[in-house]
Amino acid sequence: MSPLVGIVANPVSASDIRRVVANASTLQVTDRANIILRVLSALRACGVENVLMMPEKSGIRRHITRAYERAANLKEDIFPQIHHVRQDITTTVQDTLKATAAMKEAGCKVIIVLGGDGTHRAVVSQCGDIPIAGISTGTNNAFPEHREPTITGLAVGLAAMGRVPESIAFEGNKRLDIKIGDRADDIAIVDVAVVTERFVGAKAIWKPENFRELFVTFSDPEVIGMSAIAGLLEPVSRRDSHGLMVQLTPPHEAKMRLNVPFAPGIIGAIGIGDVKHMMPGVPVKLDFPAGTIALDGERELAFDQTDDVTITLVKDAFRTVNVSAIMNYASKQGLMKLN
Amino acid sequence: MSNNPFPLPKEQLLEAYTKMKTIREFEERLHVEFAKGDIPGFVHLYAGEEASGTGIMMHLEDKDRIASTHRGHGHCIAKGVEVEGMMAEIYGKVTGSCRGKGGSMHIADLSKGMMGANGILGAGAPLICGAALASKYRGDGGVGITFFGDGASNQGTVLESMNLAAVWNLPVIFVVENNGYAESTSVDYAVAVDSYIDRAAGFGIPGVTVDGTDFFAVYEAAGEIIKRAREGGGPAFLECKMVRFFGHFEGDAQTYRAKGENELPQNLPFEGHESRRYLGR
Ligand SMILES: Cc1ncc(C[n+]2csc(CCOP(=O)(O)OP(=O)(O)O)c2C)c(N)n1
Ligand SMILES: [Mg+2]
Numbered sequence: 001m002s003p004l005v006g007i008v009a010n011p012v013s014a015s016d017i018r019r020v021v022a023n024a025s026t027l028q029v030t031d032r033a034n035i036i037l038r039v040l041s042a043l044r045a046c047g048v049e050n051v052l053m054m055p056e057k058s059g060i061r062r063h064i065t066r067a068y069e070r071a072a073n074l075k076e077d078i079f080p081q082i083h084h085v086r087q088d089i090t091t092t093v094q095d096t097l098k099a100t101a102a103m104k105e106a107g108c109k110v111i112i113v114l115g116g117d118g119t120h121r122a123v124v125s126q127c128g129d130i131p132i133a134g135i136s137t138g139t140n141n142a143f144p145e146h147r148e149p150t151i152t153g154l155a156v157g158l159a160a161m162g163r164v165p166e167s168i169a170f171e172g173n174k175r176l177d178i179k180i181g182d183r184a185d186d187i188a189i190v191d192v193a194v195v196t197e198r199f200v201g202a203k204a205i206w207k208p209e210n211f212r213e214l215f216v217t218f219s220d221p222e223v224i225g226m227s228a229i230a231g232l233l234e235p236v237s238r239r240d241s242h243g244l245m246v247q248l249t250p251p252h253e254a255k256m257r258l259n260v261p262f263a264p265g266i267i268g269a270i271g272i273g274d275v276k277h278m279m280p281g282v283p284v285k286l287d288f289p290a291g292t293i294a295l296d297g298e299r300e301l302a303f304d305q306t307d308d309v310t311i312t313l314v315k316d317a318f319r320t321v322n323v324s325a326i327m328n329y330a331s332k333q334g335l336m337k338l339n
Numbered sequence: 340m341s342n343n344p345f346p347l348p349k350e351q352l353l354e355a356y357t358k359m360k361t362i363r364e365f366e367e368r369l370h371v372e373f374a375k376g377d378i379p380g381f382v383h384l385y386a387g388e389e390a391s392g393t394g395i396m397m398h399l400e401d402k403d404r405i406a407s408t409h410r411g412h413g414h415c416i417a418k419g420v421e422v423e424g425m426m427a428e429i430y431g432k433v434t435g436s437c438r439g440k441g442g443s444m445h446i447a448d449l450s451k452g453m454m455g456a457n458g459i460l461g462a463g464a465p466l467i468c469g470a471a472l473a474s475k476y477r478g479d480g481g482v483g484i485t486f487f488g489d490g491a492s493n494q495g496t497v498l499e500s501m502n503l504a505a506v507w508n509l510p511v512i513f514v515v516e517n518n519g520y521a522e523s524t525s526v527d528y529a530v531a532v533d534s535y536i537d538r539a540a541g542f543g544i545p546g547v548t549v550d551g552t553d554f555f556a557v558y559e560a561a562g563e564i565i566k567r568a569r570e571g572g573g574p575a576f577l578e579c580k581m582v583r584f585f586g587h588f589e590g591d592a593q594t595y596r597a598k599g600e601n602e603l604p605q606n607l608p609f610e611g612h613e614s615r616r617y618l619g620r
Contacts, residue, residue: 059533
């Protein structure tokens with residue numbers, strides 16, 4: 001049987017306050033659907049016949065249905081068959097969690113994810129061993145790499161069809177585990193930031209005077225968001241076994257101030273304290289009285305003096321599709337040759 | 340308050356809480372009274388949507404104008420209109436806010452910047468462009484907020500106003516209170532361009548979506564948007580997502596809704612939250 005590929009596309013990413021406080025972009029629903037159509041034709045070109053999608057009712061499905069109708073009228077046989085996970089639609093992150101779990105259950109070879117860091121984080125919390133391939137459509141996108149989705153689709157197609165050895169096609173990634181006593185247990189895939197606000201509110205974080213601690217799985221001076229702070233101090237690759245911890249202070253009190261693009265369109269002073277390596281498997285106890293923990297850029301968990309908060313870096317926690325390695329392998333081995 | 344974990348001081352937290360609680364009680368009482376048959380006309384209840392109106396209105400002064408909807412009681416209370424006058428108005432009494440001539444759908448109090456509930460869907464948007472233009476012309480730093488439902492969002496008047504506000508860079512905030520239904524028509528069916536953020540982007544207006552039942556989410560987002568508009572940053576669009584509690588109007592049998600779809604949250608957005616401990620109630 002031909003392999004099954006899953007697609008989780010979040011129709012509601014990129015709608016937070018950063019469109020107002022900065023000039024963060026809006027990716028229109030029709031564009032999200034067009035991205036999926038490009039991925040679908042790439043999958044089909046590699047021989048993938050069946051795709052399992054997360055259902056939603058924000059316009060993506062409608063747009064894709066129309067495109068399929070047009071393709072049928074024009075007698076173009078360029079798309080795989082689409083199946084939707086059967087589940088209630090809540091228009092919340094629950095949809096992503098449930099659909100991912102169902103894709104795992106259904107035996108998907110790979111799950112393609114459209115969204116920002118938050119959507120990827122939600123998928124990672126449920127996908128277990130199934131490799132994911134990220135396509136960036138959110139606001140804060142440190143995790144998914146930026147490239148034309150057609151290429152991501154091709155790489156996923158080749159990997160799913162078993163044309164590339166797993167050791168080349170997939171790679172391990174780090175994760176941060178957050179525990180608040182036995183009250184909360186959560187994860188982050190790029191960064192954990194501790195801020196002084198004690199309410200979740202509008203979720204995004206954009207006030208440097210309230211930043212206090214930062215933990216990152218990797219840091220790259222080329223990315224946007226909180227992990228950019230670490231990236232400009234000491235780059236840590238996704239493949240390194242360690243992460244980084246950075247103490248943050250209000251900029252006006254800081255010995256060292258760094259100019260950082262910590263959100264799209266916002267470049268501002270960040271106060272820097274100690275910078276340390278974070279070793280995998282060693283829980284770090286949070287030494288801060290009360291605030292909120294932002295996971296991959298969004299405030300999620302409030303805590304106070306009565307809570308024990310620990311953060312642990314986990315190695316090889318989940319797998320991603322290595323698009324660059326696959327496409328280079330495809331070139332060397334002539335995988336795309338038609339005769 | 341050094342240990343205040345919230346974005347507003349204790350007195351203001353209490354004020355917001357009181358507003359939301361007043362709205363909820365006002366609406367629940369009307370729900371009971373309407374069934375007795377003494378109230379003329381229709382009433383549309385705002386219960387369950389309190390955090391939206393209150394989270395926004397906490398940033399406003401009397402000089403700031405709002406244009407409300409047919410579901411306007413909550414907006415009135417949050418903007419400071421006297422509840423006795425409102426209730427009398429709903430009963431058509433001469434002691435009402437508009438001398439009993441308006442009823443539920445036309446409560447207004449210009450002294451509070453409340454330009455009126457409105458029986459005509461989408462009619463508030465052009466009005467508020469006028470009010471905002473006046474503020475801009477006078478340079479008084481006032482902003483205008485127009486509320487409309489997901490159904491009303493499709494009215495030409497709303498779309499024209501978005502265009503006008505963008506072209507003239509008016510201090511207008513377009514707030515869609517998306518409660519999933521326009522009478523019995525689901526938002527999924529009736530709104531082409533399924534995302535309000537996309538729609539606003541089509542006019543070059545930044546849009547934000549928040550959980551309209553979370554007071555702090557609304558308060559924080561509205562704060563940034565209103566501050567920006569006051570300082571000349573132009574119009575913005577805010578989508579507050581929520582669930583309509585009661586029927587479209589009182590007496591609606593709601594046969595079109597799925598079972599359990601509108602289960603009444605027992606707590607106000609404020610309750611069951613850390614604020615309870617902080618406020619000592
Ligand atoms: C111009 C106009 N058309 C139709 C109506 C009849 N009508 C009253 S309320 C309503 C539905 C409004 O839905 P929505 O805007 O979503 O607000 P909600 O009732 O959900 O708060 C309709 C169609 C009206 N009052 N005005
Ligand atoms: Mg509605």
